[in-house]
Amino acid sequence: MSDLAKFRAEARAWIEENCPTSCRGENSFLPDMVWGGRRQTFEHDDVKLWLDRLIEKGWTVPTWPQEYGGAGLTDAERDIVLQEMSAAGTRSPLFSFGIAMLAPALMEFASEEQKLKFLPPIARGEIRWCQGYSEPGAGSDLASLQTRAVKEGDEYIVNGQKIWTSDANLSDWIFCLVRTEPQASKHEGISFLLIDMETPGVSTSPIELISGASPFCQTFFEDVRVPTSHLIGEENKGWTVAKRLLQHERGMLSAYTRGARINPTEQITKFARRELGDADGRLTDQAVRDELTQLAFDRLCYEATLQRTMDAAEAGKGMGPESSMFKLYLSELGQREADLRQRIAGRHALVWQGEDCPPQEKELTRGWLYNQASTILGGTSEIQLNIIAKRVLGLPD
Amino acid sequence: MQMILTEEQELLRDSVASFAQDKCDVGQLRALRNQMTGPGFDEALWKDAAELGWLGIPFSEDYGGLGLGYAELGIVLEELGKKLVNLPILSSIVMGGGAIARGGTEALKTALLPGICDGSVLSTLAYQETNRHNPYFVETSAEMIDDTWVLSGRKVLVLDGTDADHIVLLARSSNGATDRDGLSLFVVPCDANGLVRKRNILLDSRVAATIELDNVKVGATTLLGRADEAADIVDLVLAQSAIALSAEMLGGIQQAFDTTLEYLKLREQFGAKIGSFQALKHRAARWFCELELTRSIVMKALRAIDEGSDDLVQLASVCKARASSAFHQSGKEGIQMHGGIGVTDEMDIGFFFKRARVTEMLLGDAGFHRNAYAALSAY
Numbered sequence: 214m215s216d217l218a219k220f221r222a223e224a225r226a227w228i229e230e231n232c233p234t235s236c237r238g239e240n241s242f243l244p245d246m247v248w249g250g251r252r253q254t255f256e257h258d259d260v261k262l263w264l265d266r267l268i269e270k271g272w273t274v275p276t277w278p279q280e281y282g283g284a285g286l287t288d289a290e291r292d293i294v295l296q297e298m299s300a301a302g303t304r305s306p307l308f309s310f311g312i313a314m315l316a317p318a319l320m321e322f323a324s325e326e327q328k329l330k331f332l333p334p335i336a337r338g339e340i341r342w343c344q345g346y347s348e349p350g351a352g353s354d355l356a357s358l359q360t361r362a363v364k365e366g367d368e369y370i371v372n373g374q375k376i377w378t379s380d381a382n383l384s385d386w387i388f389c390l391v392r393t394e395p396q397a398s399k400h401e402g403i404s405f406l407l408i409d410m411e412t413p414g415v416s417t418s419p420i421e422l423i424s425g426a427s428p429f430c431q432t433f434f435e436d437v438r439v440p441t442s443h444l445i446g447e448e449n450k451g452w453t454v455a456k457r458l459l460q461h462e463r464g465m466l467s468a469y470t471r472g473a474r475i476n477p478t479e480q481i482t483k484f485a486r487r488e489l490g491d492a493d494g495r496l497t498d499q500a501v502r503d504e505l506t507q508l509a510f511d512r513l514c515y516e517a518t519l520q521r522t523m524d525a526a527e528a529g530k531g532m533g534p535e536s537s538m539f540k541l542y543l544s545e546l547g548q549r550e551a552d553l554r555q556r557i558a559g560r561h562a563l564v565w566q567g568e569d570c571p572p573q574e575k576e577l578t579r580g581w582l583y584n585q586a587s588t589i590l591g592g593t594s595e596i597q598l599n600i601i602a603k604r605v606l607g608l609p610d
Numbered sequence: 611m612q613m614i615l616t617e618e619q620e621l622l623r624d625s626v627a628s629f630a631q632d633k634c635d636v637g638q639l640r641a642l643r644n645q646m647t648g649p650g651f652d653e654a655l656w657k658d659a660a661e662l663g664w665l666g667i668p669f670s671e672d673y674g675g676l677g678l679g680y681a682e683l684g685i686v687l688e689e690l691g692k693k694l695v696n697l698p699i700l701s702s703i704v705m706g707g708g709a710i711a712r713g714g715t716e717a718l719k720t721a722l723l724p725g726i727c728d729g730s731v732l733s734t735l736a737y738q739e740t741n742r743h744n745p746y747f748v749e750t751s752a753e754m755i756d757d758t759w760v761l762s763g764r765k766v767l768v769l770d771g772t773d774a775d776h777i778v779l780l781a782r783s784s785n786g787a788t789d790r791d792g793l794s795l796f797v798v799p800c801d802a803n804g805l806v807r808k809r810n811i812l813l814d815s816r817v818a819a820t821i822e823l824d825n826v827k828v829g830a831t832t833l834l835g836r837a838d839e840a841a842d843i844v845d846l847v848l849a850q851s852a853i854a855l856s857a858e859m860l861g862g863i864q865q866a867f868d869t870t871l872e873y874l875k876l877r878e879q880f881g882a883k884i885g886s887f888q889a890l891k892h893r894a895a896r897w898f899c900e901l902e903l904t905r906s907i908v909m910k911a912l913r914a915i916d917e918g919s920d921d922l923v924q925l926a927s928v929c930k931a932r933a934s935s936a937f938h939q940s941g942k943e944g945i946q947m948h949g950g951i952g953v954t955d956e957m958d959i960g961f962f963f964k965r966a967r968v969t970e971m972l973l974g975d976a977g978f979h980r981n982a983y984a985a986l987s988a989y
Contacts, residue, residue: 482989494988502989506980509987510928517906521613528614538899601898602891606871609886 220290224297231266233259238302248308250341250385260304264338267306274312274336281328282336310379311335311342315388318458322405322446331407345375345389345408345432346455353596355390356399356452360434362391362406364441364448369393369406371414371437377590381417381430385410388458394449405451407443414438424582459592460536477550478509485557501557508550515542537605541597544587551581611681611913613906619685626664626689633658634693636958639815642696646809649773650817651696660729665703669711673723679916680850684857684908691861694965696816698732701769704854705847706733709778713795713834713843722776722797732773735851736765736821737780737844743974745780745848746790746841750823752781759796759833761826767972771819772809774800779823780844783837790841795834802826814965849926852973853911856933859969860908863933866940866962867901870894870947877949890947897943904936924986927979934970934979941966 236259247253247264255261267273270284275291277283286294316335319328334340351358360373371391378387387408394402408415414437420429446454482496482505489498496502519539555562555578562578564570588594602608615623633655642650659665667683669675676682687699707726710718710733725731740747750763761781768777776799785792798805804826807819835843871894874885884890911929914922941963945952948959974982 482987486989491989495985496989502984503977503980505989506984510931510980510983511903513928514903514907514932517613517910518903521906521909524612524614528612530614538902542899542903595892598892598895599888601895606891606894606898608871608874608891608894609883 217289217293221293221297224294225301227270228297228301228303231263231270232301232303233263235259236263236304246308247306247338248341248380248383249311249338250383251339252383252385253338253341263304264306268337271336273307273309273338274316277316277332277336281332307338309335309338309342310344311340314344314458314461315342317461318388318405318454319445321457322454327442327445340386341380341384343378343381343384343387343410343430343432345378345381345387347377348374349376353593355455356403358390358392358403360389360391361395362393362404362439364393367441369439369441369444371406371408371434371439373434375432375434376420376429378417378430378432380428381410381432382419387415387432388445390451390455393451397449400452402449403451403455404448405445405454406439407445408434408437408439412437412439422583423585424579427583476512477547478505478512481505481508481550481554481557484554488557488559501553504553508546508553511546512550515539515546537592537597537600540591541594541601545594547587548584551577551584555581611917613909613913615685619682622682623685623689625662626686627692629658629662630689630693630695634690634695636694636961639694639696639961640955643811643815646811650770650809650811651698651773655695656697656729659697659699660727665699665729666727668703669707669723669727673711673719674727675723680854680912681909681916683854684912687854687858688861688864688908691858692865694814694862694865694961698734698770698773700851700855700858701734701771701774702726702732705735705769705851706774706776706778708850709735709795709834709843709847710797712846713840714797715831717831718797718834725775731775732770734768734770734774734777735780735847736768736771736777737848738767739763739765741766743971743978744788745844746793747788748780748782748793749787750779750781752783752794752796752837754783754830754837757830758827759830761796761798761823761828763823765821765823766818768819768821769972770817771821772807772817776800777821778834780840785838792838793840793844794837795840795843796828797832797834798823798826798828802828812968814961814968816968845923848973849923850915852926852930852979853908853915855969855973856904856908856929857912859933859937859966860904862962862965862969863901863904863937863940866937866944866959866966867897869959869962870944873948884947893943893947897939900936900939904932907932924983927974927983927986930974931976931979931983934976937966938970 235257247260271277271279271282272284272294274283275286275294276288277285279285312335316332319331323331335342346355348358348360360371360375362369362371373391375389381387387410389406389408390403391406392402393404396402414435416433417430420427420431422429485496485501485505489496489501491497558574558577561570561574562581564575564578566575638652663676664686666675667678667686668680671677683703690697703726707723710722714722722731722733726733737745739749750761750765753760761779763781765779771777776797779796779798781794781796782792783794800807804824806822810818810820812818834840874890874894875883877884907929911925914925919925944959945963948957951957952959954960970976
């Protein structure tokens with residue numbers, strides 16, 4: 214048996230032995246999604262048990278070195294673990310901005326001391342992180358941010374305001390872009406700081422969106438004292454760290470539906486058949502049918518492109534800034550799909566609240582409203598087009 | 611099958627690309643569009659293509675082919691498509707030859723395929739009767755009288771029909787005009803008594819013929835597959851033709867894009883390169899996305915032909931619809947971004963617009979394929 218085949222057999226056996234049955238297969242949709250952090254509570258003991266066992270095994274972050282809380286696996290071994298978990302239908306143990314976004318930047322830019330301090334609690338899901346990038350005056354033009362950090366001895370004094378900090382009110386720490394050198398050109402004077410949300414002077418307030426309550430917050434900093442040891446990378450070189458992190462964010466956003474079990478167009482087709490009726494097996498509404506087919510085609514082409522990219526990456530011919538294309542296309546496609554679905558729902562799609570509307574319809578309507586943000590967050594569609602035009606097509610400034 | 615080119619495929623691409631660079635020129639379409647007699651393509655180029663072995667790519671070695679597949683033929687079509695090359699590859703290799711390879715008896719294959727592979731015999735497929743693509747609408751009649759098939763009717767838009775040595779003809783041997791059942795395919799020599807051909811030069815300088823048959827008699831051995839049951843063969847041949855055409859279109863899309871992108875970086879107005887204007891940058895970026903999506907589905911569909919995939923017909927619809935809309939957009943954006951000179955005959959970009967127009971309708975436009983796909987997917 215090859216080493217990998219042996220590893221697969223061991224992984225399978227370990228999952229079989231350690232994953233509680235309530236965390237697998239159809240049962241895996243236990244309601245509490247685990248984001249970790251100081252305020253994490255568990256409605257189901259098994260969910261905690263499964264997480265604890267994975268943490269102990271190092272499999273919340275399989276490829277990280279053991280000293281940072283990982284299992285030191287190779288990419289091939291990690292793929293096997295994920296395949297086996299997926300085959301067993303196990304629930305995702307931990308969702309984490311710390312793992313997906315911050316950690317790759319720490320691995321690249323942090324000192325050894327900082328890695329040992331910050332990475333293990335991320336791996337164990339003990340600290341929940343949020344992102345402090347955008348400001349009221351710095352959205353697409355992120356580099357114009359104004360939150361100020363002034364060095365005083367071995368501390369920075371931070372003053373300013375961040376916006377769109379997802380789940381800031383539930384998070385323990387925030388990774389933040391701050392201006393440390395106001396005289397420099399705008400990309401030059403930025404630094405990357407890690408701030409404990411419990412520090413005096415940090416406060417948050419939730420933002421209400423067009424869809425109602427949302428995970429987004431504003432976060433305020435008033436004379437917040439941050440040890441200089443929490444600076445990642447060099448002072449005034451934070452933009453480099455930030456850019457790397459944004460790439461991970463875009464990758465994460467476009468990967469969301471990659472493993473989706475449900476094909477959106479099939480789902481809408483089923484819904485359309487129920488709502489609009491069919492004749493001889495065909496949808497009676499030709500306009501809906503044509504639009505639906507166009508969406509099905511576009512999704513197939515998108516998926517073929519993802520597949521091609523993965524095949525190319527495997528063969529060592531990776532894509533670069535083309536990743537902007539995926540975020541752009543998927544967010545717009547998702548909006549078109551949701552929009553058609555809502556138009557098929559008709560009057561149900563118009564209810565904000567009330568007595569005569571199925572509750573899931575109201576939820577979908579709120580989701581449709583919320584989804585308007587998908588072409589804005591993580592870099593607007595227009596910013597993605599700028600990136601493609603500049604970096605891929607080489608068009609002049 | 612992985613959606614990347616193998617080393618051999620990359621070599622093939624490079625060799626076709628350098629051939630096209632040396633020997634092919636979009637400008638040759640200016641001469642071909644006025645050539646009312648003689649061949650509708652460059653015969654020397656055809657000879658070269660045959661000598662390089664490209665024509666035999668998808669056919670078995672038993673019949674003089676190379677025993678490769680559509681993943682490879684697609685590369686040839688794409689690279690030649692970049693130069694808008696007019697060669698009867700789609701008509702003779704993919705459509706006529708493809709039908710014979712799929713449905714022909716051993717005797718027919720042995721008799722015809724070696725000539726098709728070496729380019730000495732030109733085949734084509736005559737299926738269309740209505741102005742728009744509607745493959746099951748067939749009124750051309752096939753009647754068996756004294757062991758002989760008697761064929762009468764009229765076929766339109768037969769690609770390279772005036773140059774072909776024989777046509778693979780779709781005719782109705784039973785049932786009514788729009789039925790899927792009751793169709794039969796015949797190999798009909800173009801010098802048969804009662805067969806008349808009329809030549810049309812299309813917008814893109816490609817030649818297509820109208821073919822009239824008045825009691826044309828052919829023997830029982832010219833039948834492909836079984837009488838009345840040709841629809842299964844036709845579906846597959848039209849599917850692989852739509853995919854192969856999409857590969858050719860992909861080349862046109864890529865070249866129109868590259869040419870226009872270059873122009874955006876050169877042309878100056880208001881004291882700046884026009885490629886620095888965001889209005890054009892964003893359009894170019896969106897165009898790039900459409901191009902990449904088209905490339906992906908074309909690669910997937912070409913490989914599906916080689917794998918004998920079950921959903922080939924559906925996939926062909928996805929592929930052709932995408933190629934049609936992307937090429938349409940490419941032609942239009944190409945002209946628009948070139949500005950005034952974009953609509954002059956002096957510039958080549960107009961030929962891409964014209965080729966886009968013809969190919970987006972050939973073998974079914976985007977609307978046809980959306981409807982066909984929806985019907986096959988039962989919605």
